[in-house]
Amino acid sequence: MSRSGIVDLPIDVSAIVGEVQAPGHGAIATFLGTVRGSSGKRVVTGLEYSAYVEMAEREMADIVREAAALASGAEVVAVHRVGNLVVGDSCVMIAVGHAHRGPAFDACRYVIEEIKKRVPIWKREHYADGSTEWVNAAAPQARAAGTSA
Amino acid sequence: MSRSGIVDLPIDVSAIVGEVQAPGHGAIATFLGTVRGSSGKRVVTGLEYSAYVEMAEREMADIVREAAALASGAEVVAVHRVGNLVVGDSCVMIAVGHAHRGPAFDACRYVIEEIKKRVPIWKREHYADGSTEWVNAAAPQARAAGTSA
Amino acid sequence: MKLTVRVFAAYADAIGSDHAVITVAEPATVGSIRSAIAALSPLLPPHPVIAVNEAYATDDVAVHSSDEIAVIPPVAGG
Amino acid sequence: MKLTVRVFAAYADAIGSDHAVITVAEPATVGSIRSAIAALSPLLPPHPVIAVNEAYATDDVAVHSSDEIAVIPPVAGG
Numbered sequence: 275m276s277r278s279g280i281v282d283l284p285i286d287v288s289a290i291v292g293e294v295q296a297p298g299h300g301a302i303a304t305f306l307g308t309v310r311g312s313s314g315k316r317v318v319t320g321l322e323y324s325a326y327v328e329m330a331e332r333e334m335a336d337i338v339r340e341a342a343a344l345a346s347g348a349e350v351v352a353v354h355r356v357g358n359l360v361v362g363d364s365c366v367m368i369a370v371g372h373a374h375r376g377p378a379f380d381a382c383r384y385v386i387e388e389i390k391k392r393v394p395i396w397k398r399e400h401y402a403d404g405s406t407e408w409v410n411a412a413a414p415q416a417r418a419a420g421t422s423a
Numbered sequence: 424m425s426r427s428g429i430v431d432l433p434i435d436v437s438a439i440v441g442e443v444q445a446p447g448h449g450a451i452a453t454f455l456g457t458v459r460g461s462s463g464k465r466v467v468t469g470l471e472y473s474a475y476v477e478m479a480e481r482e483m484a485d486i487v488r489e490a491a492a493l494a495s496g497a498e499v500v501a502v503h504r505v506g507n508l509v510v511g512d513s514c515v516m517i518a519v520g521h522a523h524r525g526p527a528f529d530a531c532r533y534v535i536e537e538i539k540k541r542v543p544i545w546k547r548e549h550y551a552d553g554s555t556e557w558v559n560a561a562a563p564q565a566r567a568a569g570t571s572a
Numbered sequence: 573m574k575l576t577v578r579v580f581a582a583y584a585d586a587i588g589s590d591h592a593v594i595t596v597a598e599p600a601t602v603g604s605i606r607s608a609i610a611a612l613s614p615l616l617p618p619h620p621v622i623a624v625n626e627a628y629a630t631d632d633v634a635v636h637s638s639d640e641i642a643v644i645p646p647v648a649g650g
Numbered sequence: 651m652k653l654t655v656r657v658f659a660a661y662a663d664a665i666g667s668d669h670a671v672i673t674v675a676e677p678a679t680v681g682s683i684r685s686a687i688a689a690l691s692p693l694l695p696p697h698p699v700i701a702v703n704e705a706y707a708t709d710d711v712a713v714h715s716s717d718e719i720a721v722i723p724p725v726a727g728g
Contacts, residue, residue: 288437297460297510303531304453305524307650311446323649326580326642329626330649354649361446366650375454379532382452386524386650394623394642395649396581408582410646456728472727475658475720478704479727503727515728535728543701543720544727545659557660559724 276342278334278352280327285355285364294349294371301375303382307366309359317402323356326394337388344384345377352385354395425491427483427501429476434504434513443498443520450524452531456515458508466551472505475543486537494526501534503544573598577609578642586615603631609643651676655687656720664693681709687721
């Protein structure tokens with residue numbers, strides 16, 4: 275069954291792939307986002323993700339619903355981790371099961387693009403020199419976003 | 424390290440994802456193909472994949488090299504299983520690690536499309552009524568294919 | 573009326589708290605309360621993105637004292 | 651010269667074996683041996699796809715007795 279959520283434990287890749295497997299699904303596309311060891315020229319030692327959890331879960335659920343509508347018959351699971359992560363940890367996973375690979379890829383791509391645009395999650399990078407910085411990747415672009423961002 | 428192969432054991436999804444994880448790879452796109460429980464109107468009970476193994480491994484290696492060239496810096500693993508599979512078993516897996524999600528998705532998609540076009544693998548479906556049939560999905564379309572297929 | 577505004581991430585650092593109380597005239601809309609929210613810190617943008625009841629809200633959305641109001645910094649998930 | 655041709659899947663079913671021996675004139679090319687391969691069974695197409703030394707081969711590719719020749723049915727991997 276399609277689902278989404280904000281989690282504070284490591285992401286279990288096999289378990290999530292298993293959730294979207296079904297006799298009718300010949301194709302499973304997944305995306306896994308992991309913490310990179312550098313940002314521009316600076317060495318990243320860790321990342322701290324925080325969220326407006328209630329709203330993030332609502333936005334994630336909306337995005338999953340939209341993806342399942344785009345790719346009719348798709349089963350979609352999307353989870354985003356929050357808390358303190360180290361380099362190499364997975365922060366986000368999307369898995370889409372579908373009868374055919376085209377819709378599976380398209381739905382998977384849609385979910386990660388929309389998560390990056392709309393879900394109220396923030397990250398603070400911790401650098402090797404002890405400093406930290408909020409990473410401002412995107413102004414939120416909800417379909418019902420304010421007129422001025 | 425990028426690699427590919429024809430295998431006759433179950434595909435270990437987590438292990439293959441782990442192979443393409445690296446501190447520089449913020450994005451991992453995967454594709455998993457699984458045996459569907461129906462084909463047209465017929466109930467499929469199992470599938471038998473066979474290959475011209477030596478040539479299939481060469482074609483897979485070429486495709487992985489092409490994908491890694493398309494998505495510079497990508498790490499690509501592609502495996503295809505042969506032998507007798509049951510509904511729900513995974514027959515093919517592709518995993519691509521890259522700094523960015525766009526190239527990771529594109530390379531992953533490229534590999535599965537090319538596998539379906541070029542790699543000399545065949546499948547015979549076994550149906551609930553006891554009959555079997557070779558599935559002719561595509562005439563091979565190698566870049567150096569014969570003039571008449 | 574008084575409204576409690578939830579504040580996150582870089583904006584929370586800017587005001588030194590994860591919430592703030594603002595006083596606004598009634599009837600209120602997202603458009604009419606935005607400047608009071610922006611005034612919480614000079615580090616906030618003049619036109620911050622506002623959510624009402626856990627959804628992005630346009631300027632014309634009405635705001636009542638029972639609503640959950642939040643100010644949303646640029647997002648960085650994924 | 652005599653050539654052993656590897657035969658797979660539906661084509662192997664058609665000829666009842668995973669290989670066949672054909673006799674062809676020298677010098678040989680993929681183009682010149684194709685009809686002998688097609689003649690192995692009426693169930694094979696008139697212009698089957700041929701691989702030489704584990705690579706798809708065009709009509710102009712030369713064929714020697716030491717080469718590994720195969721006839722490739724429509725593929726169905728993935």
